Amino acid sequence: MVIEEIRLDRLEMPLKHPFETSFGKLMKRDFVVVSATSDGITGYGESTAFPLPFYNEESTETVLYILKELIIPQVLKMEKLEHPEDLDQIFQSVKGHRMAKAALEGAVWDLYCKRKGVSLSKALGGTKTEIDVGVSIGIEPTIEELLDRVGSCIDQGYKKIKVKIKPGFDVKPMEAIRERFGMDVPLMADANSAYTLQDVEILKQLDPLKLMMIEQPLAYDDIIDHATLQKELSTPICLDESIHSVEDARKAVEIGATKIINIKVGRVGGLAEAKKIHDYCQSMNIPVWCGGMLESGIGRAHNIAITSLSNFSIPGDTSPSDRYWDQDITDPEVEFYKPGVIKVPEGPGVGYGLNVQAFHDYVVHTDTFTRTKTV
Numbered sequence: 001m002v003i004e005e006i007r008l009d010r011l012e013m014p015l016k017h018p019f020e021t022s023f024g025k026l027m028k029r030d031f032v033v034v035s036a037t038s039d040g041i042t043g044y045g046e047s048t049a050f051p052l053p054f055y056n057e058e059s060t061e062t063v064l065y066i067l068k069e070l071i072i073p074q075v076l077k078m079e080k081l082e083h084p085e086d087l088d089q090i091f092q093s094v095k096g097h098r099m100a101k102a103a104l105e106g107a108v109w110d111l112y113c114k115r116k117g118v119s120l121s122k123a124l125g126g127t128k129t130e131i132d133v134g135v136s137i138g139i140e141p142t143i144e145e146l147l148d149r150v151g152s153c154i155d156q157g158y159k160k161i162k163v164k165i166k167p168g169f170d171v172k173p174m175e176a177i178r179e180r181f182g183m184d185v186p187l188m189a190d191a192n193s194a195y196t197l198q199d200v201e202i203l204k205q206l207d208p209l210k211l212m213m214i215e216q217p218l219a220y221d222d223i224i225d226h227a228t229l230q231k232e233l234s235t236p237i238c239l240d241e242s243i244h245s246v247e248d249a250r251k252a253v254e255i256g257a258t259k260i261i262n263i264k265v266g267r268v269g270g271l272a273e274a275k276k277i278h279d280y281c282q283s284m285n286i287p288v289w290c291g292g293m294l295e296s297g298i299g300r301a302h303n304i305a306i307t308s309l310s311n312f313s314i315p316g317d318t319s320p321s322d323r324y325w326d327q328d329i330t331d332p333e334v335e336f337y338k339p340g341v342i343k344v345p346e347g348p349g350v351g352y353g354l355n356v357q358a359f360h361d362y363v364v365h366t367d368t369f370t371r372t373k374t375v
């Protein structure tokens with residue numbers, strides 16, 4: 001196929017509830033949707049970078065810069081793109097900036113699948129027809145409010161409850177959840193890199209709570225200290241921020257830094273790399289799950305497709321649209337079809353259409369690039 005036009009829409013979508021982590025509070029999602037068109041068919045991808053580089057080095061502005069200046073001009077010169085993986089030749093010329101690459105790659109996967117008339121799930125090798133869904137709960141102002149939120153998520157049927165922790169808001173809230181809701185709730189904590197090895201005694205106090213895992217306790221760019229920490233903890237460590245590629249996954253697994261991996265499509269540079277990590281982990285008996293970045297329905301649809309691969313054996317942060325938005329930008333919105341379970345769409349591409357009206361209501365800026373000229 002030949003890509004004739006690529007559009008970058010910057011959207012601002014207010015979140016229903018502010019989302020607080022150890023690195024700050026988000027009130028709205030400011031992100032980029034990439035649309036890639038060939039022969040009148042358009043595929044969509046979403047950038048998961050945040051407006052500021054708090055989670056990793058990328059930001060909405062760096063994504064726009066890398067796509068506009070470096071990647072899109074090369075893609076629009078490609079004579080032929082047989083498969084989304086052919087983008088790799090271009091991606092190799094830019095180090096890092098994986099969220100920018102993933103946003104474009106996602107649009108090309110959707111386009112490729114729509115042209116072939118196959119679902120993204122099938123094209124990736126997915127085998128599940130439905131996926132179990134977890135929820136990620138931000139840091140709440142008080143333990144009581146956190147308990148209310150956990151209770152409501154359990155009532156809604158979520159299959160995994162993930163709670164954000166940070167120094168000063170860790171052991172007590174997690175103990176309170178266990179006391180109120182019991183030891184059977186599938187519960188985990190995400191620290192978003194907020195601790196160091198000096199905090200090992202605090203983290204050890206989580207062990208009796210039998211959490212499913214603790215996610216990214218140490219630095220966002222570390223694997224060595226995580227291996228040291230894992231030797232001290234019975235709770236399995238799950239790496240998020242530290243894993244950018246299948247090579248990172250291999251190194252982390254080999255040194256014992258992680259027993260579970262959170263695969264975020266954007267963080268690892270796209271669906272092709274996400275699948276490689278999945279396949280490697282499967283061969284090593286390391287379970288994986290799909291993390292979320294507060295995506296709109298477009299990014300969420302990509303996450304659902306990758307989660308249909310068999311080694312995504314732990315529920316992901318792929319909650320339905322109404323957890324985040326009054327109005328999502330896909331039609332239909334992402335919904336449970338039974339409590340805690342989402343059906344994997346069978347239609348071509350991501351299997352969710354665009355709600356054009358809602359989409360345009362959130363757009364704050366558009367750039368369009370065509371094969372012959374840049375507008």
Ligand SMILES: O=C(O)CCC(=O)C1=CC=C[C@@H](O)[C@@H]1C(=O)O
Pocket residue numbers: 021055135136190192240291292293294295317318319
């Ligand atoms: O519901 C979701 O999309 C998951 C939200 C979530 O947990 C996260 C979103 C953004 C950055 C991080 O704080 C984070 C995570 O680290 O997994």
Ligand SMILES: [Mg+2]
Pocket residue numbers: 190192215216240241262291
């Ligand atoms: Mg995380």
